[in-house]
Amino acid sequence: MTLYRxxxxxxxxxxxxxxxxxxLLMTGISFILLxxxxxxxxxxxxxxxxxxxxxxxxxxxxxxxxxxxNLAAMWNTIKIAFWVTICGTLMGLFYxxxxxxxxxxxxxxxxxxxxxxxxxPPFIGAMAWDILFSGRGGYLNTWLMKTFxxxxxxxxxxxxxxxxxxxxxxxxxxxxxxxxxxxxRMDPTLEESARIAGASQGxxxxxxxxxxxxxxISAGALLILISSLAHFGVPSILGFSKNIYTLPTMxxxxxxxxxxxxxxxxxxxxxxxxxxxVVGIALIIQKKVLSSGGYDIIKGKSMRxxxxxxxxxxxxxxxxxxxxxxxxxxxxxxxxxxxxMVRAYGLPLIPKNFTFKNYSKIFTSKxxxxxxxxxxxxxxxxxxxxxxxxxxxxxxxxxxxxxxKGILELLSVLxxxxxxxxxxxxxxxxxxxxxxxxxxxxxxxxxxxxxxRYLSFSMESASASLQQVHSSLEEAARACxxxxxxxxxxxxxxxxxxxMIAGFFLIFLPAMRELTTSVLLYGPYTRTLGVxxxxxxxxxxxxxxxxxxxxxxxxxxxxxxxxxxxxxxxKGV
Amino acid sequence: MADQxxxxxxxxxxxxxxxxxxxxxNDFNLxxxxxxxxxxxxxxxCGKTTTLRLIAGFEDLTDGEIELCGxxxxxxxxxxxxxxxxxxxxxxxxxxxxxxxxxVFDNVAFPxxxxxxxKHDIQKKVKEALRNTSLDGFxxxxxxxxxxxQQQRIALARAIVTNPKVMLLDEPLSxxxxxxxxxxxxxxxxxxRKFNFTVIFVTHDQSEAMAISDxxxxxxxxxxxxxxxxxxxxxxxxxRFVHSFLxxxxxxxxxxxxxxxxxxGNMEQALDIPIPPDVDREMVIATRPNAIELTRNxxxxxxIEKRTFLPDITEYLVPMGxxxxxxxxxxxxxxxxxxxxxxxxVNPMWYPAEDKExxxxxxxxxxx
Numbered sequence: 001m002t003l004y005r006x007x008x009x010x011x012x013x014x015x016x017x018x019x020x021x022x023x024l025l026m027t028g029i030s031f032i033l034l035x036x037x038x039x040x041x042x043x044x045x046x047x048x049x050x051x052x053x054x055x056x057x058x059x060x061x062x063x064x065x066x067x068x069x070n071l072a073a074m075w076n077t078i079k080i081a082f083w084v085t086i087c088g089t090l091m092g093l094f095y096x097x098x099x100x101x102x103x104x105x106x107x108x109x110x111x112x113x114x115x116x117x118x119x120x121p122p123f124i125g126a127m128a129w130d131i132l133f134s135g136r137g138g139y140l141n142t143w144l145m146k147t148f149x150x151x152x153x154x155x156x157x158x159x160x161x162x163x164x165x166x167x168x169x170x171x172x173x174x175x176x177x178x179x180x181x182x183x184x185r186m187d188p189t190l191e192e193s194a195r196i197a198g199a200s201q202g203x204x205x206x207x208x209x210x211x212x213x214x215x216x217i218s219a220g221a222l223l224i225l226i227s228s229l230a231h232f233g234v235p236s237i238l239g240f241s242k243n244i245y246t247l248p249t250m251x252x253x254x255x256x257x258x259x260x261x262x263x264x265x266x267x268x269x270x271x272x273x274x275x276x277x278v279v280g281i282a283l284i285i286q287k288k289v290l291s292s293g294g295y296d297i298i299k300g301k302s303m304r305x306x307x308x309x310x311x312x313x314x315x316x317x318x319x320x321x322x323x324x325x326x327x328x329x330x331x332x333x334x335x336x337x338x339x340x341m342v343r344a345y346g347l348p349l350i351p352k353n354f355t356f357k358n359y360s361k362i363f364t365s366k367x368x369x370x371x372x373x374x375x376x377x378x379x380x381x382x383x384x385x386x387x388x389x390x391x392x393x394x395x396x397x398x399x400x401x402x403x404x405k406g407i408l409e410l411l412s413v414l415x416x417x418x419x420x421x422x423x424x425x426x427x428x429x430x431x432x433x434x435x436x437x438x439x440x441x442x443x444x445x446x447x448x449x450x451x452x453r454y455l456s457f458s459m460e461s462a463s464a465s466l467q468q469v470h471s472s473l474e475e476a477a478r479a480c481x482x483x484x485x486x487x488x489x490x491x492x493x494x495x496x497x498x499x500m501i502a503g504f505f506l507i508f509l510p511a512m513r514e515l516t517t518s519v520l521l522y523g524p525y526t527r528t529l530g531v532x533x534x535x536x537x538x539x540x541x542x543x544x545x546x547x548x549x550x551x552x553x554x555x556x557x558x559x560x561x562x563x564x565x566x567x568x569x570x571k572g573v
Numbered sequence: 574m575a576d577q578x579x580x581x582x583x584x585x586x587x588x589x590x591x592x593x594x595x596x597x598x599n600d601f602n603l604x605x606x607x608x609x610x611x612x613x614x615x616x617x618x619c620g621k622t623t624t625l626r627l628i629a630g631f632e633d634l635t636d637g638e639i640e641l642c643g644x645x646x647x648x649x650x651x652x653x654x655x656x657x658x659x660x661x662x663x664x665x666x667x668x669x670x671x672x673x674x675x676x677v678f679d680n681v682a683f684p685x686x687x688x689x690x691x692k693h694d695i696q697k698k699v700k701e702a703l704r705n706t707s708l709d710g711f712x713x714x715x716x717x718x719x720x721x722x723q724q725q726r727i728a729l730a731r732a733i734v735t736n737p738k739v740m741l742l743d744e745p746l747s748x749x750x751x752x753x754x755x756x757x758x759x760x761x762x763x764x765x766r767k768f769n770f771t772v773i774f775v776t777h778d779q780s781e782a783m784a785i786s787d788x789x790x791x792x793x794x795x796x797x798x799x800x801x802x803x804x805x806x807x808x809x810x811x812x813r814f815v816h817s818f819l820x821x822x823x824x825x826x827x828x829x830x831x832x833x834x835x836x837x838g839n840m841e842q843a844l845d846i847p848i849p850p851d852v853d854r855e856m857v858i859a860t861r862p863n864a865i866e867l868t869r870n871x872x873x874x875x876x877i878e879k880r881t882f883l884p885d886i887t888e889y890l891v892p893m894g895x896x897x898x899x900x901x902x903x904x905x906x907x908x909x910x911x912x913x914x915x916x917x918x919v920n921p922m923w924y925p926a927e928d929k930e931x932x933x934x935x936x937x938x939x940x941x
Contacts, residue, residue: 189670189743192631195657196741197684197731198663206682209673 041426092175215411390458441523465499838895
């Protein structure tokens with residue numbers, strides 16, 4: 001007995017009698033990997049912003065900070081994020097209330113529409129809006145001018161307002177989803193007891209319902225704020241033609257204008273510090289708000305909440321809300337598919353002008369075909385690698401629990417918390433030879449960026465499933481005579497397999513539509529799907545860009561349907 | 574005693590996509606008098622909670638009408654529906670439903686603020702309500718800092734603060750632990766005596782209902798089965814369902830032949846009990862395990878099959894015909910396993926042999 005009494009839990013693996021210690025190995029690899037993926041790129045940005053030729057120097061940083069274009073970009077970033085957050089929150093709130101608490105019909109249809117923005121990359125949406133409402137020759141603008149004899153185009157999407165509008169349409173579901181789930185989980189008697197106390201329906205909403213869902217609202221609103229601050233696609237598609245820049249697009253412009261020269265990258269690094277500062281403030285607020293926690297509003301027997309009767313307002317509200325949804329969600333989709341078929345950009349969208357040549361070009365153009373292949377390769381590889389690495393880190397954090405597991409957790413979410421543009425700058429600085437390895441212009445540098453960016457997705461998915469597998473299951477295997485390694489392979493891994501598969505798709509899907517980091521990292525032969533759409537459009541080949549975009553949407557939709565099927569048939573543990 | 578809550582032919586049907594139309598409340602007629610404590614008792618799905626929600630105004634009825642304090646509040650015929658906030662009721666919910674974003678004082682003051690009462694009076698009334706529910710000193714605490722029992726007291730204080738004439742209690746004690754339940758039961762009774770409000774109390778716990786009620790309604794599958802005082806319900810249940818729902822029951826299948834009662838499976842030895850008029854050949858007699866006399870000299874002769882010594886009683890299993898009867902006695906009546914004994918049934922109830930219709934309906938409901 002005395003022999004074993006002093007053994008620590010971490011020594012359990014050693015009882016295996018194996019030469020190497022699997023737990024220790026996994027812990028070590030996790031720390032090293034996260035150090036490489038998360039710490040080094042960020043450190044490189046800071047180093048290059050503040051050091052020049054090994055000397056500490058604030059010269060670059062202050063010159064970048066005081067440049068009036070950069071300041072304007074920062075101001076734009078904040079303005080856009082502010083309005084997107086305010087309007088997106090209000091809109092999400094309105095729809096959440098409508099679907100969660102009113103007796104409006106067609107709830108199923110509306111819910112289905114909310115899923116479309118998830119499958120539709122925002123930059124492709126921005127492309128569609130640009131096609132419709134561009135100040136010069138947007139389809140709908142031209143049509144409106146003709147029909148109503150207007151001297152000028154009535155809308156100009158290439159403006160701050162336009163960028164804000166398009167971002168709202170992609171980000172408002174954040175608040176909607178949070179609030180609608182809070183409303184659904186909320187104990188209806190909380191509202192009923194206020195009715196009994198004499199409060200009218202309006203008072204109940206103001207005094208009870210709203211305060212109780214406030215935590216959900218602020219969580220959603222902060223998600224919008226952070227996403228909008230870091231967002232690249234929409235402002236770059238809509239803003240460049242009118243010289244409207246945000247911090248992420250300014251970083252891109254600096255680096256691509258200097259065509260990869262070190263000076264441009266250094267300026268980008270300095271600007272990245274600015275963007276990190278802005279996003280960092282938002283992240284700190286988010287952490288504060290989320291940790292202050294929600295109220296405990298789930299209790300008691302589940303009862304259907306009393307739905308508020310809209311009475312006379314029912315059908316007008318239904319028409320307005322469905323129409324708005326259809327316009328902001330469905331119209332861009334239809335536009336992309338129609339323009340993809342038009343013979344030449346600018347021709348009216350009527351069947352006479354339709355052709356499938358744009359689609360056949362996809363399969364004859366080597367660059368385009370390559371981009372699809374690249375994206376598939378990158379997404380599958382990143383998905384698989386992240387899946388295994390994520391499981392390993394999740395296992396280390398949840399089961400081995402080494403000293404510093406908090407750091408491990410923090411490091412794994414860090415690369416996703418920083419804006420994609422900044423991550424790309426960090427990856428360039430790290431992997432283009434300055435540390436001895438040069439991956440620049442190869443597909444591997446994009447893969448490294450994807451791994452860093454998406455590792456947290458698979459880690460969280462694996463953590464969630466690991467927490468459902470009680471450690472007693474593994475211990476039971478040990479009691480039956482299995483070694484630590486055997487119990488891990490025969491018991492734990494099969495049980496978390498559904499979570500691993502979900503984790504793969506959680507990475508595969510966003511990686512397929514990725515633009516923000518790849519656009520800074522691609523080389524002549526390593527364009528991705530997103531980059532190719534983006535550059536076709538930049539080159540003015542809008543119908544071809546649309547055709548490729550529609551192919552991307554179809555691929556994403558199919559994969560999304562697959563993942564829903566898989567997660568549905570997932571067995572509980 | 575004035576009529577306080579009156580239900581006339583109240584019916585509520587729900588239409589669901591999967592199950593079709595379900596009658597949750599079927600033609601309820603009942604009157605609750607002023608100052609009375611009235612319980613709705615029944616298994617889940619019997620319609621008791623729906624009836625309470627109809628009275629509160631959270632559901633609109635499919636047919637019939639409801640009168641509160643002499644005022645019509647729901648009527649199908651007159652197409653009248655008064656929303657809950659205008660019914661002037663007090664209500665306490667099972668899950669407490671205290672608002673987690675308000676301190677105790679604001680929770681209790683809420684109904685008064687809605688009424689637009691001035692600050693000074695609010696202070697006074699809230700103080701009093703909190704004192705009556707032994708919550709003084711917790712004014713500025715958040716509900717989440719308090720225990721379950723205290724949270725339910727907040728809900729009580731909030732309900733009594735406006736001095737309502739009718740108080741609706743929707744299983745208010747079932748989220749509390751057994752010990753606390755008893756204290757709270759007593760406190761509710763005390764408050765009722767002090768403020769003299771009418772209580773409608775929904776529960777599925779028979780002892781809770783019997784302890785607190787002046788009268789109670791037992792319902793099952795959307796129908797009122799029996800309305801009476803707890804004593805009458807216990808002693809004279811109208812059918813086997815009520816009998817078995819209130820307290821422990823022992824049922825014996827009997828056969829009546831030549832004016833004598835025989836336990837099924839033993840036609841040799843008759844039972845010495847009077848036969849009521851209008852009986853079929855096969856009947857069921859019902860009694861309570863503690864109402865069966867166990868002696869050594871007179872009655873139905875049998876023997877002890879099994880003896881179980883329990884904390885407050887001794888439980889015997891005694892064969893009668895082809896059935897095993899459960900008999901509970903005080904510890905001082907001692908028999909050993911296998912010993913010969915005699916049993917007497919005291920004032921048993923008589924029921925038809927089988928309630929076929931009821932059983933099929935129950936089965937149907939269980940299936941859906």
